[in-house]
Amino acid sequence: MMNTKISNLVLFLCSILLSASSFSNEAEDYSLSSPRNTVQTHLKFLQEETYEPEIAAKPFELGGENAESLAIKLKQVLDGKGYEIVLENISNNKNYFDSSNNKHRYIVDSHLPKVYLEKVGKKWLYSEKTLKAIPALHKEVFPFGTDKLVNLLPQNAHKKFFGLELWQHLGILILVILSFIVHKILTWVFDKLLLRLSMRFINRDLTEKYIHPVARPLSLFIVTLILFTLFPILQLPIKVSKYIIIAFKVITPFYAILVFYYLVDVVSYYFQKFADRTDSTLDDQLVPLVRRALKVFVVITGGLFILQNLDYNITALLAGISIGGLAFALAAQDTIKNLFGSMMIFVDRPFGVGDWIVSSDVDGTVEEVGFRSTRVRTFHNSVISIPNGKLADQAIDNMGARAYRRFKTNLALTYDTPPELIEAFVKGLKKIVEEHPNTRKDYYEIHMNDMADFSLNVLFYIFFSVSNWSDELKARQEVILSIIRLADKLGVRFAFPTQTLHVENFPEKKSLTPEYSFKPGELDDKLK
Numbered sequence: 001m002m003n004t005k006i007s008n009l010v011l012f013l014c015s016i017l018l019s020a021s022s023f024s025n026e027a028e029d030y031s032l033s034s035p036r037n038t039v040q041t042h043l044k045f046l047q048e049e050t051y052e053p054e055i056a057a058k059p060f061e062l063g064g065e066n067a068e069s070l071a072i073k074l075k076q077v078l079d080g081k082g083y084e085i086v087l088e089n090i091s092n093n094k095n096y097f098d099s100s101n102n103k104h105r106y107i108v109d110s111h112l113p114k115v116y117l118e119k120v121g122k123k124w125l126y127s128e129k130t131l132k133a134i135p136a137l138h139k140e141v142f143p144f145g146t147d148k149l150v151n152l153l154p155q156n157a158h159k160k161f162f163g164l165e166l167w168q169h170l171g172i173l174i175l176v177i178l179s180f181i182v183h184k185i186l187t188w189v190f191d192k193l194l195l196r197l198s199m200r201f202i203n204r205d206l207t208e209k210y211i212h213p214v215a216r217p218l219s220l221f222i223v224t225l226i227l228f229t230l231f232p233i234l235q236l237p238i239k240v241s242k243y244i245i246i247a248f249k250v251i252t253p254f255y256a257i258l259v260f261y262y263l264v265d266v267v268s269y270y271f272q273k274f275a276d277r278t279d280s281t282l283d284d285q286l287v288p289l290v291r292r293a294l295k296v297f298v299v300i301t302g303g304l305f306i307l308q309n310l311d312y313n314i315t316a317l318l319a320g321i322s323i324g325g326l327a328f329a330l331a332a333q334d335t336i337k338n339l340f341g342s343m344m345i346f347v348d349r350p351f352g353v354g355d356w357i358v359s360s361d362v363d364g365t366v367e368e369v370g371f372r373s374t375r376v377r378t379f380h381n382s383v384i385s386i387p388n389g390k391l392a393d394q395a396i397d398n399m400g401a402r403a404y405r406r407f408k409t410n411l412a413l414t415y416d417t418p419p420e421l422i423e424a425f426v427k428g429l430k431k432i433v434e435e436h437p438n439t440r441k442d443y444y445e446i447h448m449n450d451m452a453d454f455s456l457n458v459l460f461y462i463f464f465s466v467s468n469w470s471d472e473l474k475a476r477q478e479v480i481l482s483i484i485r486l487a488d489k490l491g492v493r494f495a496f497p498t499q500t501l502h503v504e505n506f507p508e509k510k511s512l513t514p515e516y517s518f519k520p521g522e523l524d525d526k527l528k
Contacts, residue, residue, distance in 0.1 A: 004500040032059060032123040035106040043085060046075045057461070059117070063131045067258045070131055073138040074115065080232030082108050082140040082245035096117075112137070116128060141232050164236070167506045171234045175227060183223050190215035210266045217258035224252045249309035257302035289371060297455050341388035342371045355400030357470065362386055365400075404463035409482065409499075412455030412495040421492060422448055426522040428486045431527070436482070438464050438475040455495035490526060 031037040039060045045056035056075075057067035078085060091106060096119075098105040104119035105127075116132040117124045143265075227247045236244070268291040308314045351357050355366050357376070364378035373385045415424065429446045433439045440463035449459035460483075464475045487494065 008305070011291040017052050032125065034094045035096055035108075035117050035124050036087055036091045036092040038124040039085060039090055039108060040087055042071055046072065047253055049259065057496065059126050060131065061123075061125055062120075062128050063126075066131075070126075070134050074126075074134050076235065077112075077137045077141050078109070078233075079133070079235060079238045079241060081111065082238070084242050085110055094122075139242055139459075144233065150186060166198060166237065167328070168234050175230060175234075177222050178230075179227055186219035186222055187215070190219060191309055210262065210269055214262045214266070216254045217262070221252065221259060223250065224255060228252060230470070235452060247308065250306055253302055253305050253309065254481035257298060259294055260298045260302070261284035282463065300414065341390070342369070344392045345369060350396050351398045351400065358397040358399055359394045360480070361390075361394070361515060378518055385486055404465055406461075406463055407479070408459075408461045411458040411460055413458060414454065414493045415454075416494045417456060417492060420457070420523060421490060422456065423525060425486065425490055425492050427456070428490065428527050429460060429483065432461050432479060432482045432486065436479060438466055438471070439479070442463055454497055490523070 032041060034059070042056050044050055044053040053068045055070060057063075057071045060067035060070045074339045078392045090108070096104060096106055105116055105117045106124070109114055109115065114137070115130050116127055117130075118127040119125075186436075198420065231241075231244065234241075268287060271287045271290065294388050306316055353366050353367055353369065356364070357366060362376050362378070362384050364376040364384065366374060366376050367383070368375040370388075373387050374391055378383045378384060378388065400442040413425070417425075426446055426448060430444075433444050433446070434441060443463065445459060447459050448456065450457040462479070464472050464477055486492075
């Protein structure tokens with residue numbers, strides 16, 4: 001009898017201990033004593049294996065009768081946006097204090113600053129502002145609602161296959177078919193309607209070369225935006241949706257980058273047309289540089305946008321780049337100097353492509369002006385690359401910018417040439433200039449200019465109105481040959497450096513000094 005009483009007592013004590021243990025576990029499951037416990041209570045009891053929405057709604061006590069609905073909606077927002085909550089990263093401090101606003105407040109996820117917990121008494125609950133913001137956040141993630149697709153499918157659509165419910169498999173299939181159809185429709189619109197309109201009102205070459213490449217990435221960009229908007233309706237598990245959303249965050253801006261990358265060619269086309277209207281050849285060289293710079297800018301900006309979508313700290317990255325850029329600038333002073341030299345050349349336009357320039361280091365024709373250096377083709381047919389920073393500091397004689405090309409020489413006549421013959425010769429030289437088709441008629445200088453050691457010098461100073469060196473050489477030849485013919489016609493002799501011993505009287509030899517005798521007007525007749 002005693003043994004029976006003892007056994008009953010042991011059973012009673014064990015049941016009490018089990019009840020206490022169960023109560024303690026239950027209290028731990030339902031605990032709202034810290035931010036971590038509150039978030040765990042919310043999310044744990046909305047999982048499939050532990051689905052108890054009435055317990056999950058405990059952190060939403062301030063929401064009253066809508067607590068369960070708010071708990072479910074917030075879970076759907078987190079899953080729809082791919083925000084996986086890691087409980088180990090949430091503070092377990094019961095008295096957590098946010099020093100930024102001097103309140104017992106904890107933001108659950110940095111992506112959703114409006115969703116935060118506040119300490120109410122000894123409990124951590126979702127704040128009233130959070131409860132008011134949840135419907136708007138849910139509408140943003142699910143603009144078409146969460147039940148539209150489920151209502152379209154049979155009642156037994158919740159059967160599971162390969163970890164997903166039947167309606168989710170069918171939803172994926174529907175989205176794939178929808179994206180394919182939309183892509184085909186947009187491709188037809190761009191290829192048929194848009195291209196035909198642009199060919200009619202713009203230019204066929206512009207359409208085929210520049211607008212057509214934009215059509216395909218623009219179509220894919222719109223398709224990815226549609227998929228990105230409709231994807232949350234599938235309500236896939238957070239482990240899956242997280243990576244799919246990351247893929248969308250990379251692919252969508254990637255297609256946008258391609259669209260703007262090809263649009264740069266369209267803008268450059270109009271820049272090139274504008275440059276063709278100007279006389280400067282430097283504009284033609286500037287357009288490819290601007291096109292490359294714009295494409296680099298598009299790629300860098302798009303890359304930063306993708307990194308921002310992947311939650312990289314762009315501010316810290318740019319700050320690091322700026323510090324590294326300062327160190328790089330100190331190490332690359334010459335490169336930066338050349339870059340600014342290029343800017344000054346493009347702004348001041350001291351020369352253009354095709355101009356003949358002369359400086360202390362170069363003498364030749366400009367072939368290309370780049371961001372770092374200028375390429376010059378010398379008259380030896382070699383190519384010299386001069387850093388623009390150095391070239392911008394030099395005095396440059398732009399021979400290609402001449403309106404007229406000077407020709408200066410001294411015609412040396414022998415000392416025995418009489419003054420009358422010299423005057424006739426000068427008059428004939430002026431006539432040559434007046435009659436030549438490529439000489440400047442409003443300004444030239446032809447005069448008896450000097451009495452040198454062995455000759456009487458006539459200054460011949462004229463200008464040719466020609467556009468290139470080849471035409472200048474041709475005009476020079478024509479003028480020089482005309483001068484020689486004139487001298488031969490008048491009997492003028494050209495002097496050269498010599499020493500002559502004159503013997504005036506020598507037996508049986510005539511004097512070498514010529515004898516001149518002219519009748520009045522005879523020389524003028526010879527000039528006609």
